[in-house]
Amino acid sequence: MPSPLVFYAHGHSGQGRAPPAHPTVTHPSESIQQDAQARERSSEAMGAVRNGLQLGGSLLVTYAIAFGIRPLLTHYLSPEDFGRFNWADSFSAIFFIATNLGLEMYIRKEVSRRPEHASDFFGTSLLLRLGLTVVLMGALSLVMEYREDAPQMRHLVYVFAVAQLLVMTNASMAALLHAKGKVAGLSISNVVTKVVWGGGLFAVGVLRLPLPWLAVPVVASEAIKLAVGWYLAKQHMGLTFRVDFPATWKVLKAGVPYFLTAAALATNGRLDIMILGMLGSHEEVGWYSAAWSISNVTFALNPVMGWVLLPLMSRAAARSEDEVSTIARRALEGTLAVTVPMMMLIVMGAPLWIGLLGKDYALAVNLLRLQSPLFVLAFVTMTCGSWLTMTNREWWVTGTSIFGSLLLNPLLNLLLVPRLHAAYGDGGGAAGTALSMLLMEVAITVIMLSRMGRAAVDRRLLVMVAKTAVVCAAVVALDQTVFAPLEAWPRLGVEAFVYVVGVLALGAVRPGEVLAVVKLARRRGAPAPEAAPVAVAPSP
Numbered sequence: 001m002p003s004p005l006v007f008y009a010h011g012h013s014g015q016g017r018a019p020p021a022h023p024t025v026t027h028p029s030e031s032i033q034q035d036a037q038a039r040e041r042s043s044e045a046m047g048a049v050r051n052g053l054q055l056g057g058s059l060l061v062t063y064a065i066a067f068g069i070r071p072l073l074t075h076y077l078s079p080e081d082f083g084r085f086n087w088a089d090s091f092s093a094i095f096f097i098a099t100n101l102g103l104e105m106y107i108r109k110e111v112s113r114r115p116e117h118a119s120d121f122f123g124t125s126l127l128l129r130l131g132l133t134v135v136l137m138g139a140l141s142l143v144m145e146y147r148e149d150a151p152q153m154r155h156l157v158y159v160f161a162v163a164q165l166l167v168m169t170n171a172s173m174a175a176l177l178h179a180k181g182k183v184a185g186l187s188i189s190n191v192v193t194k195v196v197w198g199g200g201l202f203a204v205g206v207l208r209l210p211l212p213w214l215a216v217p218v219v220a221s222e223a224i225k226l227a228v229g230w231y232l233a234k235q236h237m238g239l240t241f242r243v244d245f246p247a248t249w250k251v252l253k254a255g256v257p258y259f260l261t262a263a264a265l266a267t268n269g270r271l272d273i274m275i276l277g278m279l280g281s282h283e284e285v286g287w288y289s290a291a292w293s294i295s296n297v298t299f300a301l302n303p304v305m306g307w308v309l310l311p312l313m314s315r316a317a318a319r320s321e322d323e324v325s326t327i328a329r330r331a332l333e334g335t336l337a338v339t340v341p342m343m344m345l346i347v348m349g350a351p352l353w354i355g356l357l358g359k360d361y362a363l364a365v366n367l368l369r370l371q372s373p374l375f376v377l378a379f380v381t382m383t384c385g386s387w388l389t390m391t392n393r394e395w396w397v398t399g400t401s402i403f404g405s406l407l408l409n410p411l412l413n414l415l416l417v418p419r420l421h422a423a424y425g426d427g428g429g430a431a432g433t434a435l436s437m438l439l440m441e442v443a444i445t446v447i448m449l450s451r452m453g454r455a456a457v458d459r460r461l462l463v464m465v466a467k468t469a470v471v472c473a474a475v476v477a478l479d480q481t482v483f484a485p486l487e488a489w490p491r492l493g494v495e496a497f498v499y500v501v502g503v504l505a506l507g508a509v510r511p512g513e514v515l516a517v518v519k520l521a522r523r524r525g526a527p528a529p530e531a532a533p534v535a536v537a538p539s540p
Helices: 028-076 079-099 103-111 115-147 151-180 184-207 211-237 245-254 256-266 271-279 282-317 321-348 350-355 359-371 373-390 394-424 428-455 459-480 488-506 511-522
Strands: 005-007 534-536
Touching: 028 079, 028 184, 028 282, 079 115, 079 151, 079 211, 079 256, 079 271, 079 282, 103 115, 103 151, 103 245, 103 256, 103 373, 115 151, 115 211, 115 245, 151 184, 151 211, 184 211, 245 256, 256 394, 271 282, 271 394, 271 428, 282 321, 282 350, 282 359, 282 373, 282 428, 321 350, 321 359, 321 373, 321 428, 321 459, 321 488, 350 359, 350 488, 359 428, 373 394, 373 428, 394 428, 459 488
Parallel strands: none
Antiparallel strands: 005 534
């Protein structure tokens, strides 16, 4: 008996296209399988959008809290003490990079496909991190004693060391929830713990407590986040504490390239501050860190990209490399649409933003302008790195990260910091550090894009970049000419309006696609209803 014909209502074919002029004969099982695959891809994409918006919303709140607390710190601390605070944070973080273990990237790649696998290694990894902490605290103690640091600095470093352990553990815990796609509770936890952190710093500032107390709110907030994260992972994934050394050893071996990459990337913003503090002064560290605290607001989307993009790419990689490439290109387009205007706001309004921190930080204005492009470039390299990882080219990411962060960046700092400090005095060394980071990030971006080749860009992305560049150039030109007589805050508002109008008028940003993303989020990841197939009896 002949197979029945299956038709779709107009505009709702299995691939989302209008049906051909003549009916196509399709076996029911094949049609059902194709529909299931299409719905799976649609559900994954929409779920990723929903998770991204949830996490992005929580991160905007946490960054707003952090941005509000920074002026408190800078008014409470002199540039020199603010530099000591940030130097202690960076110094301890460099040591505790060893506790990363490469687990975050491994979790996002493997646990996304096998959630039950998490219990095989997570408990043992906690024990391993505790053991490493004992060794690293001893190493920190010896180095601080050799440097003859003041007791206050030693205590600050030790408290920060405890915080670094909690931060690393929480990063792995969060990766589990991202891989599972359960981020609502995590989003709330991020906001609550940031409030704890901000409230603690406010109390320390009001009470004028000694410098080491500034690290205590970090420890408190991260401890709360760990307890909440464990509860959520247990509830959503059935995570259990299990000691399995053979299974954990296999995970650690598989995570070697991820660990090396994470170790290299973790030195960015840390190793350069450590070098600046040694070759320059703590005061210059204070100016540099003040600028960094504002410029990294543009980095707010970085966790969202890692939390959402990697699991989505991981599932796409199981189907085809072309699908991963398409996701990477659209991710590049979306992040550039967001980060470029944020960069422009920072560059054009640098004196205003630094003015919020107090008059003692005026030398940080040009440092902020030098730092602002870093994060646009970082998004490009992160997306390229995700593509390389998901297409089994992770050693390229590892090699490039090691070259940039552990070789090129320190070398540039060693060359530029003392020379610019000697040539320009106060602020010169910090400018050398900012310039070193910028040159390193440009080199890494070029290498990553070259390795991706034609998979990195398509005509649509190139046109979007060109149109955005035209709008940016126009805004800068107007700032120097037509808008120059305006007061600072009104001028910045007018320039922001001109930028938005420009990108919309040229089509660099497409309002229809923005509305589509909002609709996906409102459906909470549920696929749009599709027309049911209608079975038609065959002709006799």
